[in-house]
Amino acid sequence: MEPISIKIIKQLKAAGHEAYWAGGCVRDILLGIKPKDYDIVTSAKPDEIEDILEKTIPIGKEFGVILALQDDHEFEVATFRSDSGYSDGRRPDAVEFTNAEEDAKRRDFTINAMFYDPTEDKIYDFVDGQKDLEAGLVRFIGEPEQRILEDHLRVLRAVRFKNVYDFQYHPDTYNAVKKYAEKITDISNERIRDELNKMIIDKKRVEAFNDMEDLGLLEIILPEIQELKGVAQPAHYHKEGDVYDHTMQALGSIPEGEPLSLYWAVLLHDVGKPDTFELEERIRFDGHAERSAEIAGPLLRRLRFSKNFTKKVQWLAEQHMSVYNVLDMPKATRIKWFLKPWFLELLELNKHDILGTDPADLSTYEEIKELYTKEVSELPDELPKLLSGKDIMEIKGIKPGPELGVMLEDLEDLQLEGTVTTREQALEWLNNYPEHD
Secondary structure, three states: OHHHHHHHHHHHHHOOOOEEEEOHHHHHHHOOOOOOOOEEEEOOOHHHHHHHOOOEEEEEHHHOEEEEEEOOEEEEEEEOEEEEOOOOOOOOOEEEEOOHHHHHHOOOEHHHOOEEEOOOOEEEOOOOHHHHHHHOEEOEOOOHHHHHHHOOOHHHHHHHHHHHOOOEEOHHHHHHHHHOHHHHHHOOHHHHHHHHHHHHOOOOHHHHHHHHHHHOOHHHHOHHHHOOOOOOOOOOOOOOOOHHHHHHHHHHOOOOOOOHHHHHHHHHOOOOHHHHOEEOOOEEOOOHHHHHHHHHHHHHHHOOOOHHHHHHHHHHHHHOOOHHHHHHOOHHHHHHHHOOOOHHHHHHHHHHHHHOOOOOOOHHHHHHHHHHHHHHHOOOOOOOOOOOHHHHHHHHOOOOOHHHHHHHHHHHHHHHHOOOOOHHHHHHHHHOOOOOO
16 A cells, blocks of 8 residues: 555645645554555645546545545545634534644644655654654643544543553643543544444553543443442452452453454453342352343443444353353253354353453363364264154154254254264154154
């Protein structure tokens, strides 16, 4: 993508305009990170951009943003602008096309407001972004309150940038985010979800959640997680601390690159504990897995996750205490569990639940995983159809109905166990099948 984006910059410059890479890609280049995207800013007006570049889409032309299509890649090309008025706390009420310096000063953080001309290898930094980058600081440009009031999501973005890049807050940034944390309520749940997703998959996810808790954001965005603080656990089994401590330790044990659903399932697997806390012979949380699933559903729907994603995370939370049961199941029943589409992720949830506990004992997890590998590897790609429903009805003289379904399921169980492997054995089994009145 890099050479292609340079091609666009050269086209704009050849037409007599300034054109640079902007924002995140410049920050990442200076940090030695390969950028995921290359956004371009230019002195060319939207109409001029459309005239100069061959294929464009006016995705935000009123804000000076044009999508350029080049060699099967997409690039945002934006005209230098300054903004005025943010009555909805997200979009400017009006924009004025201006110069590079004014464009830089209307952005959020100094580390995101630098420009770079790759054709001349020159940085344009009007806000001391390089200085903050070297110091490892997240600092609002200009007056923090004004930046936050322009886009309320910036209180959450500050947390993400600080932790993803392992930086610190400038004191003015920290104080402003803490003061205006409640502004996040004016932001759409979809935008909040996207920021949370970026944080939860990052290696510094626990630090990000602790920051949100400290700044007052967690109780607003995810009150269900805030409520885990101070919920005691049986000290003999949970030397790590309360339910919040356990959840954060479990969440932090997940490596990067796992499915998004696993991070959310680990985060939510014990959200039912505050509602099920009881002190009997010891602290107990009977039924907390089911309660966690009940709480997870509305939470994920509130954040506008898809139905399938929500269903999966709920199932993982609900079943996270059931995974040990496979050791006591008949082989056929156990294999059916092994073949459930989300079983391996459930097993991983179990592992991180254990790793969130002090002391942690993974011996049972290892036993189940070894058993899974052995029994699933022995299965054929597809069970042979030894008897059809028609065969059974003709031999036993029965009609379609529940009885037939039970018989077919019983036969499948015997095949999964390896007890019945041929048609002859299946016929023998069927002839000895108990009659029902």
